[in-house]
Structures are given as structure tokens and as C-alpha cells.
Amino acid sequence: MSITAQNVTKRFGAFTALDNVSVDCPAGELVALLGPSGSGKTTLLRVIAGLEVPDSGTVHFRDDDITSHSARDRNVGFVFQHYALFRHMTVFENVAFGLRVRKWPEPKIRERVKEMLHLVRLEEKAEQYPANLSGGQKQRIALVRALAPEPKVMLLDEPFGALDAKVRAELRDWLRRLHGELKHVTSIFVTHDQEEAFEVADRVVVLNKGKVEQYGTPITVFEHPKNEFVMDFLGNVNKLPVRVEGGRALLGETGTVELPAKLFGANENGRTDAYIRPHELDISRTAEGGNCLLGKIVHINPAGSVVKVRLLAEDFGLMINVDITPDRYRALALKQNETVFVTPKTARIFEPDYTI
Numbered sequence: 001m002s003i004t005a006q007n008v009t010k011r012f013g014a015f016t017a018l019d020n021v022s023v024d025c026p027a028g029e030l031v032a033l034l035g036p037s038g039s040g041k042t043t044l045l046r047v048i049a050g051l052e053v054p055d056s057g058t059v060h061f062r063d064d065d066i067t068s069h070s071a072r073d074r075n076v077g078f079v080f081q082h083y084a085l086f087r088h089m090t091v092f093e094n095v096a097f098g099l100r101v102r103k104w105p106e107p108k109i110r111e112r113v114k115e116m117l118h119l120v121r122l123e124e125k126a127e128q129y130p131a132n133l134s135g136g137q138k139q140r141i142a143l144v145r146a147l148a149p150e151p152k153v154m155l156l157d158e159p160f161g162a163l164d165a166k167v168r169a170e171l172r173d174w175l176r177r178l179h180g181e182l183k184h185v186t187s188i189f190v191t192h193d194q195e196e197a198f199e200v201a202d203r204v205v206v207l208n209k210g211k212v213e214q215y216g217t218p219i220t221v222f223e224h225p226k227n228e229f230v231m232d233f234l235g236n237v238n239k240l241p242v243r244v245e246g247g248r249a250l251l252g253e254t255g256t257v258e259l260p261a262k263l264f265g266a267n268e269n270g271r272t273d274a275y276i277r278p279h280e281l282d283i284s285r286t287a288e289g290g291n292c293l294l295g296k297i298v299h300i301n302p303a304g305s306v307v308k309v310r311l312l313a314e315d316f317g318l319m320i321n322v323d324i325t326p327d328r329y330r331a332l333a334l335k336q337n338e339t340v341f342v343t344p345k346t347a348r349i350f351e352p353d354y355t356i
């Protein structure tokens with residue numbers, strides 16, 4: 001079942017929470033709504049769920065315009081950040097709840113609950129109460145409770161938000177696999193964590209101030225961020241002040257270092273920022289070409305699959321983060337307080353308010 005929100009606008013008094021938003025989720029896909037706090041993610045989810053009525057625009061499930069249908073008639077499954085399990089009911093009864101409301105016959109309920117608990121490998125917890133479960137287990141039960149009545153659409157609002165990093169990572173992995181098995185469910189989930197969105201989702205919608213900044217597959221959004229907002233929001237990027245002159249990007253006041261910049265937009269001469277990801281810089285002990293700068297190593301974090309080096313480019317008063325491979329780190333034998341050469345391999349410069 002595909003989900004389409006078309007030109008949706010939602011105002012709360014004078015405040016516009018969603019401003020002409022259009023999103024198309026293909027059937028069977030997992031789509032993440034990603035954006036900072038207050039960008040309109042939950043409001044869009046609630047409009048799709050039928051919990052908010054848009055001021056204008058439409059919501060379609062497949063070809064059916066369901067904009068005026070009540071939440072009950074939309075047959076969607078919900079999972080919220082806080083488990084919202086019924087504390088006085090056993091795990092079994094929690095999962096059975098939606099089936100009893102829909103008056104499923106008892107033998108079918110037993111069969112379905114068993115199947116659901118098997119899906120999340122929590123069969124042995126059937127007679128326990130939520131208080132006896134860990135946070136991750138509660139959230140898995142919340143997910144299969146929502147899935148039990150066979151919804152075609154699942155809406156998840158920061159489903160792992162309340163869990164610690166390790167459990168979050170496990171549940172992400174698990175959600176991805178579960179979604180792969182449930183071929184007929186289309187899911188939309190809200191997150192403000194770009195790593196989570198990129199890891200789990202087939203497509204990502206980046207929202208900002210009630211508008212869609214970019215919509216695409218994780219790889220497209222990562223490799224081709226449409227504008228400064230998306231580039232910045234994805235995080236983990238160096239933002240360096242530059243002057244653009246005749247199509248060249250020069251770092252700092254003196255303009256002695258030219259960046260190998262890709263210019264997006266008209267880029268008239270003037271001051272702006274260049275964006276360079278940490279892996280798009282290299283460190284060397286000798287100057288490599290004309291466009292390198294000197295950096296004093298202030299910190300090295302070698303614990304990880306990449307080595308993170310933080311440097312101060314004193315000539316420009318800039319802190320720069322560089323990621324290098326452990327092999328390169330060992331070959332260079334880098335030490336704190338040493339001065340080395342830093343060479344940008346690429347840089348992106350966006351015209352302010354430019355969008356492809």
C-alpha cells in the first residue's frame with residue numbers, strides 16, 4: 001500500500017507547522033522523516049495517521065483519498081517513543097488487545113499472538129508483565145502489538161528514542177530485518193538521528209521548518225545533499241569560511257589556499273562557507289600541491305575503524321577534523337602537538353538559499 005501526502009499544509013493558529021509538503025512512500029518501503037526538533041515530523045505523521053486534519057492538501061493510501069477518513073478507519077499500526085504497553089496486562093494480552101477489539105475468534109488470537117511473539121523471539125515472556133521486561137524488549141512488544149492486526153501501514157514516532165545506544169543499534173538492525181520479512185507493510189518512522197535514518201530507511205525525507213528540503217535514498221541524500229541546510233544537518237562536516245572570486249574558492253582573508261571546490265548555484269563573488277567532510281581531507285608530512293594548509297594536531301582518537309584527528313590551522317584560526325585510515329595513521333606516526341600538512345580533496349559550496 002503506497003502512501004502519498006500531497007501539498008499538505010497544517011497551521012496551529014498563526015504558526016505553520018507544515019507548509020505545502022508532498023511525500024510519496026512506495027508500497028512496502030520504510031521511509032524516515034528526518035529533521036531537527038520542531039521541523040514538523042510528528043505533525044506530518046499525525047496527518048497521515050488521521051490524528052490531525054490538514055488545512056489543505058490530501059493523503060492517499062494507494063489510489064484512495066483518505067483525507068477525510070477517521071484514524072480508526074485507516075487501519076494503521078502505531079509505535080510511539082514510550083512503550084505505552086498496558087501495565088496491568090501480560091505480554092500475551094498486550095499483543096492480543098487489538099485483535100480482541102476487532103473481535104477475532106479466540107483460536108485465531110492465540111495463533112497470531114504466538115506468531116508475533118516468535119517474530120521478536122520473546123515467546124517465553126508471554127505470561128510476564130511489562131514491568132519485567134527490559135526497555136528493548138518492551139519496544140519489541142509494542143511493535144508486534146501494532147503489527148498483530150495486520151495493518152498495511154505502520155507509523156513509528158521516535159520508536160527507539162528512549163533507549164540507550166547499544167539497544168537502539170540492535171533494534172534498528174532488527175526493525176530492518178523485520179520489515180524485509182513483512183513485505184506488505186509500508187512504514188514511516190520519525191527520527192532526528194541521521195545515522196538511524198540512513199541505516200534503517202529505504203528513503204529519507206529531510207524536513208526543516210515545515211518544508212521538505214530533500215527526499216531521496218540515503219545514498220543520494222548523503223552523496224548529493226541539495227543545499228546548505230541538508231549538508232549541515234547531516235553533521236560531521238567542516239565548515240570553512242571562503243571568498244569566491246571568478247569561480248575560485250579561496251580560504252581565509254589572504255586567499256593563499258585555493259580549495260578544489262564544487263560550486264552549486266550562481267556563486268557570485270563574495271564570502272560564504274565551504275563544506276568538507278572529515279574523510280575528504282588528507283594529512284601528509286610534506287606539502288602535496290599548492291592547496292594545502294598547515295595544521296597543528298590538538299587531538300587524536302585512534303579508537304575506531306577510522307582515526308579521528310583534530311587540528312588547529314593557526315594561519316586561519318580554524319579547527320579542522322580529519323578522518324584517516326588506521327594504516328595511514330600508523331604510516332605517518334602522528335603525534336599530538338605536531339604540525340602537518342592538510343590537503344582538501346574536495347569541497348562543496350552552496351549559494352545561500354540555493355537548492356538543486
Ligand code: ATP
Binds near residue numbers: 042192
Ligand atoms: P520533535 O522532534 O521535537 O518532536 P517535530 O519535528 O516532530 O519535533 P512537530 O511535533 O511536528 O515537530 O511540531 C512542529 C511545530 O508545530 C512545533 O513548533 C510545535 O510546537 C508545533 N505544534 C505541534 N503540535 C501543535 C499543537 N497541537 N498546537 C500548537 N502547536 C503545535
